Amino acid sequence: MNPTALVQKIGSSWPPATWKDVNIGIALSGGADSVALLRSLEEIKQSNGGSGELFALHVNHHLRGEASDGEQHWCEELCRKLEIPFEALQGDVARRARKEGDGIEAAARHERYALLTQAAERCGIRYLAFAHTQNDQVETILFRLLRGTGIRGIAGMSRVRGLTPTLSLIRPMLSCTRNEILAYLSEREQSFCNDQSNTDSQFVRNRLRNELLPLLRSNYDEKVDRAILRLSEQALEIQSFLEAEARKLLSHSLRGSPADAQNGTTRLKLNIAALANRPEILIREALRIAWRESGLAEQEMNFDWWCKLADLVLSPASNRVLNLPGNVRAQVIENRLHLEWQHS
């Protein structure tokens, strides 16, 4: 077998020297993208050696009865032939949806990440590799644009992101197109399962892929994918600049004030003297970083909530109390912003 364009592209965007000696988990659904990722990482591994191992991790949500089990079985067979350790992770989406009060779609996503993270820790995995492609990236950005998003949203999915202190998510095919993937699979005579999922956002995304993007390419600008990707690169760059500046600011504000936990309540204190007179966007970003790094969930903290919290910091009054999503209570006491919440 000759190395093809796809394998070379993945190898140069994620050089094997940086990962050949650690364990890699591949999220394998059985669809074209994840099968191509599995096979090309396996090829790269074959030619580069190293002490790390590849693991295929398949999440079975049991949402589509026999079809779900069929896909699990298909993935297991593929891995047996390739001699790659395979693990099927059994999800219970209904239970998670009840527990978290989310819709099925959000619950499936949370369940998937939770199961993959647990399995990764069991197998000593350092990188969890996901098969998102450049087409997925364009569709994600367009999807977010139409539904409403900020600069972080149009920056798109990140190529690499920490999940836990010892585990990172990576998307090695984020600059590969669907056509490159199908050409590779055809060259290897490798079959794959057709993705049958049709959740609400999957439904919209299929229409973005099959109707809207083709229309935009033919009737408005054939280079629209490239335009969206370049905008997203610029959004990522400016957002990273803002974050770096916010971190500098935060390093002053948090000096000597780590979060403390007592009797089931955690309290984070931020010195807001350093925040006064700085642009509101920088304050919101610093608050967001402090929030996330305290382990608080960001989901429900939309733009308006960050504006309210920044306003509390910029116009503090000791009797103002702000109740925020996630049961977080915010108050300014003696030049410090106090954030208090119960342990879950």
Place this chain on the structure above:
Amino acid sequence: MNPTALVQKIGSSWPPATWKDVNIGIALSGGADSVALLRSLEEIKQSNGGSGELFALHVNHHLRGEASDGEQHWCEELCRKLEIPFEALQGDVARRARKEGDGIEAAARHERYALLTQAAERCGIRYLAFAHTQNDQVETILFRLLRGTGIRGIAGMSRVRGLTPTLSLIRPMLSCTRNEILAYLSEREQSFCNDQSNTDSQFVRNRLRNELLPLLRSNYDEKVDRAILRLSEQALEIQSFLEAEARKLLSHSLRGSPADAQNGTTRLKLNIAALANRPEILIREALRIAWRESGLAEQEMNFDWWCKLADLVLSPASNRVLNLPGNVRAQVIENRLHLEWQHS
């Protein structure tokens, strides 16, 4: 006549106290938007008084023969009835297109701004008011998104912008919708001319307005206009933050080094010691501001050129010379970036 929603909206977004004592020029094409702007500013003026005057300025490009002259005549009649001074500015787009080597559309835009700015200076006008609406803003952002743009592009058209040290452009209807405008005109029983222009981008924009946006609203998200506008607000805010940081940096770099002009050559020297080790995005922005404020044209300086210039600053070598669009020569000599160009 009762003040309507539109008049109130314009009055609160551009309080008459800030402009009633200066002269205002209104760019009047005769279309619904500019007729609504003229009439509502006239109403606001009537109720608020002040020593400033309103002027209606109509650019006739003579691109559509009798139709162009008919619109000029229609505008003149309207202003006569309203007792607003009217001036028709005669454009010569073909001449400008030959001179600048641009297409007809760019030439028409440049000609329009040049004629309006000259007329504004003749009439002692402080603000040139344009009738762009919220719908125009959404269409502009979407148009740019599809053709390729950066964060500044999706920030959209600015509400106010300096044209010369004594003249600013203002868009008082940027938060008014087309429906609000048509409702106002109907209430006032005020007719208007139908815009007949059909340039290349106008053609695409008409399709954005009449086909793409209705499709996005009905098939993807009915609040897509709102989503695009909120994204643009966030883009403007983060871009303004970047610009403010770049100006701080630039104030160090330019200290004691104003541009000097000798024998037809202008030379700008920037101390690049302060630029080293700063993020590339900040350096590009600082260079862009220095460029623009030296009166150099930005048009042809696309993203790739800014990256090349930033690279010269970050990896200086005394023998590297970079030839940039607009016949600008860049070179680093003894820790200073020299930008040299001929006067035109």
